[in-house]
Amino acid sequence: MTDFSHKPTLTGDLVVLRPVTEADVPALLPLFEDPEVTRLTGGHVSHDEAELLKWYGSRGAQDDRLDLAVVERATGKVVGEAVLNEWDPDNESCAFRIAFVPDAVGRGLGTEATRLIVGHGFEALGLYRIWLEVYAFNPRARRAYEKAGFRAEGVLRGALLWEGERVDATVMSVLAPEWAAANRQAVG
Template sequence: MMMINGETIHRAPLTGRRVRLRELRESDLPHLVSWWQEADLAVQQLTSPIHPQPAEQLAEMFRTWSRNTGADLGLCVVGRESDELLGHVTLYGATPKDRCATLAVIIGPPHQDKGLGTDAVRTTLRYGFEELGLHRIELTVNGYNDRAQVAYAKAGFTEEGRRREAVFRSGRFHDQVLMSILAHEWQTDQIQ
């Protein structure tokens, strides 16, 4: 807890209850690449075709997402105390006029189903709204990914609609769900 201009600030902007967000380090890349290449994770997360990619190409993708030089922001999710790599979050596509960004998150399979993803999303939302001045944060999730939809709802996201049968996976078409949260909804949720 600290004071800024007489106002009490409870947490560092990139620190959640159980996680911290920090810059990408070269030592993070082998884990991130390995997780990205896991078939089960790809089926849940990706809407594009699942094509195997060379490790260096995937590492460069994470480097690009994590340059943090423009409107896009990419950060590693680590344990609050341990600094163990847990995943990666990205806010991208924001413009000064609309102040709307898209959220993408990957939590490594060894760290899933422990509430760490929800804490990472909540921490990213706080940073996006309080530090970046965003008005809206949105995401898309595959309709069959119930676990992710529940985690996003816990973090305050609301389903806005569906792109019906927009994702072809495992020989079938599936819906893609659009979810969002607005700054005033997030602030209300923080008070309760």
């Protein structure tokens, strides 16, 4: 297994995933400003533009995570981000998260971006397990993760306190053998 220092460009039919930079911040600002995106991702902390410029400007130097901008091929616009993080090299595991600006949802971009980055995690990085958490009030994301091969493992009850209400989070994962079997079936 290698580390995450190599920042690839991954190309699909609908999207290109490429290393994210500070130049992407203006396009990604809606992720941090839109109330619905903030709710669906459980984002309690607000970020100012200067803070985001510093954060995204430092992603290329990280060897323990992979932060990629999602670029819609049809328009050339940055419409989101896809991230492998929380790397656990001893267990060949990492977390996955993905987020899109509000006007980029519902067109299959997330499904393809998920497949590209998860495939990279298994096929190029040698991961065994990729996991995520999805909140109960985000069934659209859960369906997208299931389409990409993720399976529910359990529920973190009351994991998020959102506007006075406790919200459960479902832990989901996909394992390398499952990914390989699904992709053999898709090809064969």
